[in-house]
Amino acid sequence: MTTTTPANPDSPILVTGATGKQGGATARRLLAEGRPVRALVRDLTAPAAAELAAAGAQLVRGDFDDPASLRPALDGASAVFGVPPLAYGPTGPETELEAARGRTLIDAVAAAGIEQLVFSTVATASGVTRGWEGKTLIEEYLRDHIALPTVLRPVRFMTNYLGVGGSRIDGISHGVHRHLFPPHEPMQIIALEDIAEFAVLAFADPARFAGRTLELAGDEPTPVEAAAAIAEATGAPIRYEQLTDGEAAALGPEIAETQKRWAAGHRWHADIEALRVIHPGLRTLTDWLTESGAAAIRAQFTTS
Numbered sequence: 247m248t249t250t251t252p253a254n255p256d257s258p259i260l261v262t263g264a265t266g267k268q269g270g271a272t273a274r275r276l277l278a279e280g281r282p283v284r285a286l287v288r289d290l291t292a293p294a295a296a297e298l299a300a301a302g303a304q305l306v307r308g309d310f311d312d313p314a315s316l317r318p319a320l321d322g323a324s325a326v327f328g329v330p331p332l333a334y335g336p337t338g339p340e341t342e343l344e345a346a347r348g349r350t351l352i353d354a355v356a357a358a359g360i361e362q363l364v365f366s367t368v369a370t371a372s373g374v375t376r377g378w379e380g381k382t383l384i385e386e387y388l389r390d391h392i393a394l395p396t397v398l399r400p401v402r403f404m405t406n407y408l409g410v411g412g413s414r415i416d417g418i419s420h421g422v423h424r425h426l427f428p429p430h431e432p433m434q435i436i437a438l439e440d441i442a443e444f445a446v447l448a449f450a451d452p453a454r455f456a457g458r459t460l461e462l463a464g465d466e467p468t469p470v471e472a473a474a475a476i477a478e479a480t481g482a483p484i485r486y487e488q489l490t491d492g493e494a495a496a497l498g499p500e501i502a503e504t505q506k507r508w509a510a511g512h513r514w515h516a517d518i519e520a521l522r523v524i525h526p527g528l529r530t531l532t533d534w535l536t537e538s539g540a541a542a543i544r545a546q547f548t549t550s
Contacts, residue, residue, distance in 0.1 A: 257322050258284040258304060259449060262351065263329035265294035267403065268366050268441050272327050275442035277302050281449070286319050310347040316354040325362035325452070326355050327445050330384055341380040348384030352391050361393040362452045364445050369401040369434070369461055371512040385459075394456040396448045400441050401434040401463045401514045404534045407476060408542055415489065415497065418476070418543065424487045426494060426505040429470045434463035434514045437529040439537075444525060463516035465530040475531050479540035482547060 259276055263269030264285035273283050285303040287295045299305050308315040310331045320326070331347045348365075355363050365388055367381040388395045409417030415425055427433045441462060448455035467475065469486040477484040489497075494505040522528045529537070 256282065257324040258282040259325045259327060260284045260286060260306075260320060260323040261303075261327045262286045262308075262310075263331070264298055264303070265289075265292055266329060267405065267438050268329050268400070269327065270294060270298070271438040271442040272445045273298055273303055274301060275439070275446050276449070279446055281446075284319065284323060286316075310350050313350050313354060316351065317358070320354055320358040320360060323358070323360055325449055326351075326360060326364070327449075328352075328355075328363055328365045330365070330367055330381055341383070344380030345383035345387075348380070349387050352384070352388055356391045362396075362449070362456075363388060363392045363394070364396045364398065364448045364455075366398040366400060366441060366445070369399045369463070369514045369516065371507065371514055389457070394452045396455040396457075397459040398441060398444055398448075399459065399461045399516075400436045401461075401516060402436070404435050404437045404464075404529075404531060404539060405542075406435075407472075407539065408546060415501070418484060418546070421483050422485055422487055423469070423473050423476075424489055425469060426489055426501065426508055427469045428509070429486055429488050430468050432466040432513075433469055433472070434466045434516055434518075435472075435531060436462050436464045436516075437534045439534075440464050440525065440527075440529055443527070447525065460521070460524075461514065461516040462521065463514060463518055464521075464528045464534075466518065467531055472531055475535060476540070476543060479532070479535035480544050480547070482544070 259281055261269050261273045261283055264273050265287050273285050276283050283303040285295065285298045285305050286308045287305055288307065288309050289295060290305050290307055295305055306319045308319040328351055330344060332344060352363065367385060385397055406416045407418060407423065444460060444462060473484045473486040489505065495502040
């Protein structure tokens, strides 16, 4: 297969959501590869933005709700890594606002004459998924307007074991990890660093990844197996508990609906072995724990 590189390999790759998990991981990985990075941020003074600048990224202020701010951010960029800006209201996901923000970025990228956009959305499962509609609209628009589109669909992040801001589930509290998943059934997970690896691979070979959609996962332990692996890696007793139906319902309709879909067999379906052919270094949970996860979890134990 013939490989290509971005038209201007020495010009920056614009990373949106750069102070978030996926954008931050991708920006750092690109910088490690020696690729110039322009980080789109809403607050130039945020600590995460300062860390990116210290690592060598060029900071530029921009907001998807302000289309005019995207034009200078894209000027001279060779490619773009995008993450859909989530939109939530009192009743849950705001599909139209999320889709409008995604279209705003795509329109700006196309208007700037940039051919490659790698967009990271979220893993799909069989059946209709609440909250997926906006991402579907964005993906369809992406393919219609960008010459070299690639879609990454990651499953649950391994860093979720550290807790998720604003979430009343996930994380480990008093030696217990509680979630929706059946305790003895496989649950796919992915390291943030591997999402970044697939993005870097796509930027290095646009023709190979153009038009492709990759469901991303690196491991699929059961929740009980994951808790045992964390316990072994951290030296602390950890166990798993599944939320009851009543507990899930008390957390809101989206959580309750997700639990019902999962119980009905609607699961993520990344082909991990095929992904490992593309990226042989794809991390298992044990790999992630050894590399950074166990230390991060232990640090939370000492500060909680």
